[in-house]
Amino acid sequence: MNYELFLTFAKQKRTKTTRMKKILILVLAATFGLQIQAQTQKQKVNVSEVQAVATTKAENYAEISFDTLRYNFGTFSKAEPLVRCSFPFTNTGTAPLIIHQAFASCGCTVPTYTKEPIKPGEKGVIDVTYDGTDKFPGHFQKTITIRSNAINEVVRLTIEGNME
Numbered sequence: 422m423n424y425e426l427f428l429t430f431a432k433q434k435r436t437k438t439t440r441m442k443k444i445l446i447l448v449l450a451a452t453f454g455l456q457i458q459a460q461t462q463k464q465k466v467n468v469s470e471v472q473a474v475a476t477t478k479a480e481n482y483a484e485i486s487f488d489t490l491r492y493n494f495g496t497f498s499k500a501e502p503l504v505r506c507s508f509p510f511t512n513t514g515t516a517p518l519i520i521h522q523a524f525a526s527c528g529c530t531v532p533t534y535t536k537e538p539i540k541p542g543e544k545g546v547i548d549v550t551y552d553g554t555d556k557f558p559g560h561f562q563k564t565i566t567i568r569s570n571a572i573n574e575v576v577r578l579t580i581e582g583n584m585e
Contacts, residue, residue: 483519491578521570
């Protein structure tokens with residue numbers, strides 16, 4: 422008799438557990454389905470507006486063009502360790518060029534640049550000073566990174582030389 426009561430109780434418990442699992446799976450499936458439907462709804466896009474924005478952006482851009490990207494100091498004396506060079510450039514774009522940042526790969530190299538916007542067709546210059554004071558003699562190579570609003574946002578310049 423106890424055994425029959427136990428079987429009846431176990432069967433009722435299994436039925437409740439099975440029902441709860443089915444309800445849980447149904448709720449999860451419904452939630453998942455609603456999320457997928459919300460993500461796949463398409464937005465209407467006005468093609469003429471997109472084309473107008475793309476044309477405007479393509480027509481108004483700055484572009485920085487350097488005469489050279491590398492400068493070689495050649496050989497210079499450790500007695501006069503301060504050397505300078507210039508990297509002239511032109512804004513070949515159709516919008517004003519703004520140089521946001523110029524930084525070197527080493528503290529011994531210091532770039533300076535014009536902070537004012539450079540109009541289309543106008544020229545500018547990046548001056549670079551290398552200070553070899555307290556540096557070991559021999560060959561060196563340093564990189565100067567230029568960041569701007571140009572279509573070519575990042576440009577790398579290189580200086581090198583041999584200090585004896």
